[in-house]
Amino acid sequence: MPKVTSHTPPWLCRPSPGASFFTGKTAVAVDKHAPKRVTYEGPQKTLAQRGTEVFALVDNQIRWSNLVTLKAESSSKPKSKKNETGKGAKPEKEFYRTLTVPVYGEVKQLLISPNGVFMAVVTVHTVHIAILPDPSHLSSSETAPLRLKTYQLGPTTHVIPESPVISALWHPLGTHTNVEACIVTVTADAAVRVWELDRNNHWSFDRPTLAIDLTKLIDGTSSDEDFTPPGFGKNKGFSADAFDMEVASATFGGTAQEGEDAWAPMTLWVAMRPGDLYALCPLLPSKWQAPSATIPALSAAIIPKLAAAEEEFSGVEDAEDELVASRQQYEWLKEIDDQGSLDTPETDEFLDMEIFKRPVNPSAIPRLQGPFQFDAGEQIDDLNLTDLIVIPARLDTEALMTGEDDEDMFQNGEESLSVTIICVSTASGRVHVCLELDGVEGQWLPKAKANTFSTPLSEPSDLVLVESLDTVREQLRERHCWPTFTHDIHSRYGFYLTTSNNVSFISLSSWAQRLEAELQSDDVSGSQFRLNVLCDGSIALRELIIQLNEDDSSLHEEPHHLSSSLVFSDYDFGTLLLTYRGYAPQAAVLDEPQSQALQSFSESVISHLNAPVSHPPPLFSKPQRAPYQVPAIFYTDEPLGTFVEDNVPHRHRAGLRDTVRLSPSTLDTVAAAHRVLAAHTGVLEKAAADLFRRCERLRGEMKDQLEGIATIAERIKNVSSHIGNDGNRQEGSRSEEALSNRLAAAKQRQDDLVSRYSRIRTKLSKVGGRPLSEKENGWVAEVDNLSASVLETGEDSEALGRRLVMAKSLADSLLAEVKRISAEQPASDTAVFSLSPRSQPKIPAKLQRAKVADAMKMIDRESAVIDAITAKLERLNSGFS
Template sequence: MPKIKSFAPGWLNEPSPGHKLFEQSADDSSASTAIKYGKKAKPGPRRTIARRGTEIFVAVGKTLRWGDLAYLKESWETKHSQSGSGARIKRENSDDSSDYDIVGHATDGYRTIKTPVADDIRQLVMSPNQDFLAVLTSHTVHICMLPDSSHLYARDAAPFKPKFWTLGPTTHVTSRSAVVSALWHPLGVNGTALVTVTEDAVVRVWELSTADRWTFDSATLAIDLKRLADGTSLDQDFSASVSATNKGFSPDAFDMEVAAACFPARNSGGWSPMTLWVAMAGGDVYALCPLLPQRWAPPPTLIPSLSVSIVARVAATEDDPEASPEARLLAQQQLDWMSDLDNQEPKIVEGSYGEADLEVYARPTRPGVIPRLQGPFEFDLNPEDEQDDEVELKDIYVIGEKARLTDLMMGEEEELEMDDDEGTGLSLTVICLLSTSGQVKICLDVEGVEAQWLPPKTKHRSKPFTAPPSTPALLTFQTFDTLKPVEVMPEGWPMFSEDPTSRYSFYITHPAGITYVSLAPWVFRLENELEGDSEAGAEFRIDLLVKGHGSERERIYTQARGQSSLAAATAIRDADLGHFVLSATHNDPVALFFDTPEQDIVLRESPTATLEHADLPQPEVAWEPRPLFHIPEALDRRSAMPTWIDHLKTGRRRPLMHQELRLSMATLEVFTEGHKVIASEVDSINDAVAQLFRKCQTLQEELRKQIAKANEAKKKVDVITGEDSADESPVSQDELVRDRLRQVRERQEELTSRMEKLKRQLSRATSRELSDKEKAWSEEVRALKSSILGSEADQKPGSTPKAKQPWKRFEEIKSLRDALFAQAEELQRSRDGTGNDAPASPTPGLRIPAEVRRQKMAQVIGLLDRESALVDAVKARIERLSVG
């Protein structure tokens, strides 16, 4: 759901130049006053705002106004920041007063366009390439060739006069039926094909060319749907009658009174881009497929996808022996249509505004130019409490099925270029119907509308009568109301408006306000069920989907009672302007600015992003946006009393104005007429004053709420700054935080000491077994002890140790040392001749050199030192182990 951030900004409010785009001039207000007491205008759709980028075209009465919203916003903000609020109050001393008070409205970014229309403009329809603008009154259609924006940026008080063409000067006139819808064909070459639908169910296709004036005078194709509904063969004449329309009563004229028509988007799949959906006021829905101009430019994927589906249909009918003759005829007609298309060599036409080149085809003539009228559609699962006889449709909005590019590109190496949203969505066409009571009916085309033609004329008249084809049906998925019973107006005309952020969301403009509707909650879940391979429990899941929460809807704007009707909402998303919805009454704009939709889309499609953004702290909103209050029109409307007095002075009762008042029938008649005029004005003024009084009371309540919220915010600030206590000295926030940290540290130290005490008590109170590491360590200590001190097993008889123990080796070394010392002493004594029995001269063989003796002694001492160090190290290790 879009979240409203603010309503009409200052650059669209009075006295800014942006407000002059919507306010009514003096001529228009006097004309509306005259209409009020004269012939009442016929109700119809009011689409008086068209968009071209940041530029908008607004129809007010018979005039057309142009404005660049981005320029108006920037210039207003610049002047507001420079001059300040005081300079705007004292405008007579300001140099910028001419921008607000000049009669001709000579302001940059704003211009008045003069039109040749003779009645109030009802609808503005922008062409796909934004170079033509269709201007519709109740009965006439005018085509405006839009100039470049550079020609409109000029400070000129004179109205701008662009090139206008009258479409069908002998066709769309006041003596003929009213024009209900004007649609630019999605497959027209560079957006030059226009389809008009009149109230008497006549569809005309116009292929416009600025180089040929004749293209604006006659339509290339005209189809009378009433004749086509009763047609039996292709050879019949279904063109509209050139003579004046028959005003007599006929059942077809009553049942086939057109309320609205619609084309799906160009990037839709299947036959959708060439299918015209027509909604009748009585509640019936018809489809006309294929409806094409003489020259048409399909998207790159349209013809290949249709070729695949037609070939599959022909193969299925040929392989099915039980296929009906009607199915075989339809498959053959579609094959003839595609064969005619395949035999053509497309003409390459340069695209407009830097787009890719277009392949232009001629409309196939086989099996026929005029298709079969499919309908009226029956509504399956229609609510039982709904009375179809009482439903009066006002508008239709069709969302085409998604392009099935996966089947088309199966087995292909190259990938087609496509938009981000192309190929995503629902594989069924969604038809949305809107009635006078504000009821919205969401229907699904389960069977799928395909191209159909009437059968050819048979040569044998004696052919038996064939049964008519089965009646097509639409599945009613959901029905809901957007208006309360007290808000329903019989003369109201609700309208659909598309949403640029999503193809499955739209806006509904009705007399009571604007409602936002989104089909996204169930569209993608339903598509997952349709594409799923598992059929187990599919019926149960779809039943839960249908009975669960359906479309999201929210009233985003409520119109005050007694105000003029709203223009169809125009949704705009621009980097400079933001995301907002623009509408207008007869005097004032209505704008609703939303939060950036990209964030909402990311949160909707990514669950992880939802979790990440959910933890972010959101700032508190100290105020809630509310609609701008406009003064009721009755307080600004000119009184009709002076006009009535002028008529009285020049009428047949003028002698009464110059004589004394007398009681007579003529005087009573004059007073009765005057009372009617005054009573109508007094009632509207009373309602306006009551509305103003209620608004003043509401403002008082809102002011109290604002004061309460301001007090709450002040208390929070005082608590943060430490100024919440008046008796005690103020304490800074830093000191409060430090004191809190100190208390936390003390508490942590206390808990740590208690935990250590408990651990010690627990270790003393419980005895547990040794772990594997502790057991291994004890075995190592015992082994070292036995290796040094010896063990009882070594002293047993018959035990042979594998290696000498260190203490045994130590004893052996000591004995060797003593023996060596004894030998050394004996040799020394024999050398010195201390003994009597020693020979006088020793024998040469027993003499040991001094160097050898010293070396041997050094070796013995080294060995003794090593053994001593080894014994000391072992003793030290044992002492450490015993201490540990």
């Protein structure tokens, strides 16, 4: 769990050069001819990174800089001095480059390709692919704007009359080189397009190599149908799916890293605004690259599954869907293997990846799996999803490395789950954490042939909702908010959530480790109870990183939504979380991640108790808010400096140097200047009023702190005094012995609390995933045998109940025999048996009665033991059920 060591560092605040990187031109003049601003509902991803390089959108212009350079220049830059003429300071050098891209409309997303060669510039309706220069070229001494070579993606596809672009994703399995790249675009009308870009072939930017309309695919029955989205200018008509399948976000299930499930990086997850999730697997370009463990892992999973399905459904006329799906996967995998045997695929020596061609059979378009749904309680009708993040399941190394010497080859440093975690965010700021237990594998629609196999039915799949988190205050939920996720660079099960006014960190690492230990445990006794404890307790650990105060948003800074945050890690500035809103950067310096063992121990202790460890409340806490950022209006130039060039016609400029004469043109000029100056002074007044309110609040907080200190001082004085007979406190009258006794009592109470906490933690640790000992396993087996013996009613089983009935009948017969013999004997206690020596020896009656009494006590004792065991087994049986 990262901790905030400090907020926005000084080298990103004014007057350092880092602050000028985010500073733009503040528009204070109101243009009545300007079109009204349309509220945009979509992700704000106007911040991108390439190593320590940062790309930001300021005034709809893309700026580039290097954080290492900004920090170095801030620490070594001398203060500016006024020149001798007194005309002000010399203009400072700009430590950033402006990248010019011919884009129409406001840019909403910036996406850097995995190898850092291409950048996708996404507006509401258009997508442009820019070629990024080398970092050495950008960091030169030249500061003039740099025009990038840009290609428009789909000039007749992504245009204003068509559906807006919601997501643009670089394919994790695409071939990304200096010349080639692969990007996937998803529009709001559920159209998915795969673009394989080649700088040597300009036609590759014109049409996608694969286009899928999900509204057609969800109702598809054969792979031979046409699932292509309607072309430009064609009437789409009315469809009921236009509302239920409005796309909110899309992401791939993996990043093609070692140790994750082989199907994950080729699975595209699509989230719809009402709350449904769909999966396309496998979605591949015509030429794709695979990690070294992908093909062996697919073979280890598909071949045994096909063998088991054929053995189960052998001789059945109507093959089941499971057998048909297994045969399709085997056919798909066989075509990939044939490429390796006939034509050796290309190999990337640097990335250790093999390049394959997309299989033709069964089909290039996979089947649409879903919808995946979860029970959200009160929010049943419309969840209004905004973004999703998928944490893939781990690679099944046991099946992959069976019989191999190096079985730990693909083990991760962090314990990974064998199930997929899906987290979705809503517009109200709520995050739902779900589990996908069945796993998503490759599926295709059948061929359009008669009597081949039955058409599979698409049935909804259920996700297991484990927790729902609220990250936005109740009074801010009515405002426009589009939360987005950002992966953590240190932990696989950690991520950041950026809302309109805050950034939070959510960690699932500790819970995932304990859950995986329980899922992989060989001892299944009590597993249901332990799983309930894991899922009912605290699952996600949250930490608020950045929180903005909404009363500071009156300075006309647009947009009013934080950009999707980025995480940088470098030796010079450590771990830095960076985002911005308007012209003010918002950052947080995080502490270095601690060792995995220490982190797991600390988080497990907190999670076992289902709540944070209770510490004594602080005497007085500091307010949680971001540091003060100087408004940009204080650093802008006077608007009247360029007023003449912008507002006065050229034919009237000559009259400005003459004596002022009353005329309609002079009145119009003065009125226009007044509007500009009034707007500028109005913003200045609001900024100054905000600073005044902050100073007043600071005075009030300082007063509260002083009052708290005075209260603490009074309490300290009361420690060394006691109340006398007159009811007044007498200072310095308490003896040292009384204080020592009070201190000893406090220490004893603290020791008792620590001992109690240790006992509770020990009990909870025994509940959560610890394997039972041999003695405990033997006791459980004995209890099971006894319960089975009591409850079984089979004819051949020697049940304990039957033996109990037999023992009771034998005891009754013995008692009857004893009574009969006692009645035949004389009543005298001293009498003896007068039997002949040939029959039986003479036994005294007193001894005979004592033996019978001992036998009766033994029978009663055994009967009581048997009844007690029977009652205990019945209670245990009712407790297990």
